[in-house]
Amino acid sequence: MSINLDQALQTFIVEAHELLQVMEQSLLQLENEPADQDAIGAIFRAAHTIKGSAGLFGLNPVVSFTHIVEDVLDRLRDGSVAVDTALIAVLLKSGDHMLELINVVASRGETLQPAALEREAALREALSTYQAPHSTPDTGVQNTETGAGDTSAEVLWHISLRFGVDVFRNGMDPLSFLRYLETLGQITQVTTLTDTIPVLDSWDPESCYLGFEIDLRSTASHATLNEVFDFVRDDCEVRIEAVDETSHKAVSIGSELVAQAEQGPLTASAQRLPATSEPKNRDGNYVRVNADKLDELINLVGELVIASAGASLLARSCQNDPLQEATSTVSGLVEEILDGALHLRMIPIGDTFNRFRRVVRDISQELGKDIELTISGAETELDKTVVEKIGDPLMHLLRNAMDHGIESADARRAAGKAGKGHLSLNAYHDSGSIVIEIADDGNGLNRERILEKAQERGLVASGAVLSDQEIYNLIFEPGFSTAEAVTNLSGRGVGMDVVKRNITLLRGTVDLDSRPGQGTVVRIRLPLTLAIINGFLVGIDKSTYVIPLDMVQECIELDEHQRQSSCDKGYLDLRGEVLPLVDLRNHFSHEGSAGRRQNVVVVRYAEHKAGLVVDDLLGEFQTVIKPLGKLFGALRGISGSTILGSGAVALILDIPALLNQIVQLEARTTQAPYSPTVVAR
């Protein structure tokens, strides 16, 4: 029988990863509260399920190692082994090893490297001290091919069956056993015995009064035949004998009569599992869907949005009221579908956050510092892609905070702080984006040293006056790395500039706040979703551009006179505030001269504010982001494209990059006051 289990194997791998994560979290939980029975139950169940499932796929290396872990956990559960740090450490490492086993054996179908095998041997050794003295680390895989070896010649078997009265009530159908026997050989004769059927008055229709005498010609062994009746053993008498066909005399095989074992009241149930209620049963009402299918769906919904915009446009030009009404109903529904579809991709950031508990634990031990991690906002939902890609930058920031931010316990006490360092991860919604904060209560950044370094590297002109904030954010600049900061943890060639780049790729920004002696807060701002944005359409010449709506603050009309003066100066007086201007016509080198009337779109991102000079304001538009081809990867100021209802292509402006350009231009103008204000790139 060939059953294709490839797809199920993928499920197993995903499931095992989740379970190992649960196991790790519960172990850390157990470290804090050694008496937590729920945590022990969850750890046991994770190991147990992995072992059971791995067996289905014949992944014996996984089964055999997990079996030992499960053994120890079983003893932990029944209280014969106590929780201590050493045990937690061994179990955490065992979890890591199980992960490696699953990655190597299940995902790639390879065998372990010698180094990993050595680790496994060491772990087995360490685990064995917690195992019960008598227990031998067997493989846990039952050899069920009992009697498969003796596929000898065909034998005529005589089987005497007497079913007990409760067989029906136990859900057993006597006939099904006869049918199953037929799969093992050829039934040559069946005699049904009805002599135990009582008189009609006392006949209970739910009881079974049947018996059978069966002749079976089969190559199966006695043990195999005996196994057939495993499930009814308690309820029936069965006698299996080989018939000597030459003499027609039953050969006695010994005490084959399986007495209806009166087991008496079952005493084994005394030890019940403690109620292991899992707070979040994730599997409950969820459907596991392939992420690709979801992407495809969202892509299609995107097309639907575009198509419906096209339909509305046509309807409006037809001047047909009922048609317009119909299309507007459709648009409304499409928008709802869009929201729903986008929500499908949202997953809580909590799983990513929780992974860091282990990281913080391990690193703080490595550094000899006592650091506690607090997590809040774990339920905040983010696009799946963002959640997947934010892990590495977060990890780097956390390591930095632990390595450079938080001081050693002695230094902390000397500074009048508690010996235990605090690290916090927090996520929350803020006006159309998600903010993730990494805060430590360490020493803060050294303003002078950063400035010194930046001047040394030529990132800042000497004599330039910078705010604290600006100085701190210099550490995200490429080429900035304080050499003496390199320890074995951070400084592994991945600088803060890489962190920033990764976040920028997710259309996010990062900034940093620090107070000397009190700590540092890094704030990452991320978009809610990557696929679709609410856009604001603007026209320049005959082209259309999209500005993300959540960055638009206001729109101002700019008459010819005002334009002349402000475009020359490069800024506008906005109610007494200086607003730098970018003339998009110039910036994107559109030919032809501007119309008589122009508009300024005031955009804001983080702390920066600027005005974009455009020809027309075309209003709001649900924008499905289509990435630009690789050819345009180097373009700055454009983050993607979209298709309008009319079928025309519009470019989406990358406001953070544009604003950045302005900031740089400003920096240049402060150094060289006579250079032109706006430079087309």
Add this chain to the structure above:
Amino acid sequence: MAKNVLVVDDSSSVRQVVGIALKSAGYDVIEACDGKDALRKLTGQKVHLIISDVNMPNMDGITFVKEVKKLPSYKFTPIIMLTTESQESKKAEGQAAGAKAWVVKPFQPAQMLAAVSKLILP
């Protein structure tokens, strides 16, 4: 019409493997992730055989079997318990509750099919 088999296990990969094996043999499969879910799925459709894990969140297998045995329409439905070699006591407990058949984890899909076919045909 094919016979319905209800597979109750908190591990989705176990459900999937058992499901693939049973479907290949011609059974229809209904999946449930714990005892509570399974009880819900028993109503409104006819289930001819139940395969249930023991150790599950929300409602464990033993409690689930006891609950099933209380349902009039499932009085005569065979139940297969998934036990492990380390759970002899659980097996006895399951049998006392009314699950007379069992398959020991870890099992090969073929073993599961053999156990099922002892009890019902597709």
